[in-house]
Amino acid sequence: MLIRTGYDICYETDIATPMMAMLSVHPSRDEDLRTPHRIVATPDVPMHDYRDAFGNICTRLTVPAGGLTLRCDFTVEDSGLPDPIAADAVQHRVEDLPDDVIVYLLGSRYCETDRLSDAAWSLFGHIPGGWERAQAIVSFTHHHIEFGYHHARPTKTAWDAYQEKQGVCRDFAHLAITLCRCMNIPARYCTGYLGDIGIDPIPGPMDFSAWFDVYLGGAWYTFDARHNKPRIGRILMARGRDATDTALTTTFGPARLVGFDVHTAEVPHPG
CATH class of the missing domain: 3.10.620.30 (C8orf32 fold)
Known part of the structure; x- marks a missing residue:
């Protein structure tokens, strides 16, 4: 199945405030992306990614005075299967x-x-x-x-x-x-x-x-x-x-979350 998902997240700040965001899909799902995954900031600000010690993608940016909105919208392919059950899985010493x-x-x-x-x-x-x-x-x-x-x-x-x-x-x-x-x-x-x-x-x-x-x-x-x-x-x-x-966003200074919208839905098959 195909799933379309993404978010609009808006912050207000009084002064320029550094931020770290974990709003990217985990690298283990990169091969399942069917449209580009890109975080868009409004207003446009410089951003760069790095991978942390747990393998997560972290995005660094600075929220300008006044604030900004982070948006993302993408489609990912999924097996459509529920979480697996392994009733005989043993506990290790x-x-x-x-x-x-x-x-x-x-x-x-x-x-x-x-x-x-x-x-x-x-x-x-x-x-x-x-x-x-x-x-x-x-x-x-x-x-x-x-x-x-x-x-x-x-x-x-x-x-x-x-x-x-x-x-x-x-x-x-x-x-x-x-x-x-x-x-x-x-x-x-x-x-x-x-x-x-x-x-x-x-x-x-x-x-x-x-x-x-x-x-x-x-x-x-x-x-x-x-x-x-x-x-x-x-x-x-x-x-x-x-x-x-795994914090979605970490701000290094005062910031107010004023908008938060997440969407996730299966893409219907044509016809």
Whole structure:
């Protein structure tokens, strides 16, 4: 299937303010692009990209005094298949994990493994390791947190979400990631596009989404604690330890978000 997606994001600033943006499709999806992917700034300002330590594309620019709008619109090809299920995927012993995977067992800014370790082992220690344990963590998180945009705040951590039982998609991801890491299942945070393809239309404005990957059976598999079921049409933008590594935009000075529109839809076949 073909999916058309993109965004219009507008910031206001009083003075020229440097910005780093992670608004590009992840390089792992480059071969699926069917139209050019290009970020357009209005007014036009110099921009350049670099690849960070996690393989994400980061764009550097300076928002001029007054502000600017960032736009992108492109089409990507997708398999049309839901997230794969590998019920027999095993959990590796920590000593057998690849070196580049170990970092996804460690605590991070929003994922306080030290604060949730006891709770995790109490809740999931009796469940066999591997897919069954990972799915149990996802199901617990899905039912433990009440979703609502009004519950969002940039400082909320996995521990906060566990205590408050409220949050948005990134809070579902942070809590599930932390519980997985506490149980020695490597888990990494992901952000990108996820429209309502293959499900009943979702009321309300489109947004970017957060999910996570776990390392089982020698491969990374996608899980989504907010929705708790395989979905169609994920388009990855960035991944890392938590939302710190994948922030859509980071401004190095005061800036006000005054416009935010994201679109994602399947392109209908002609005729």
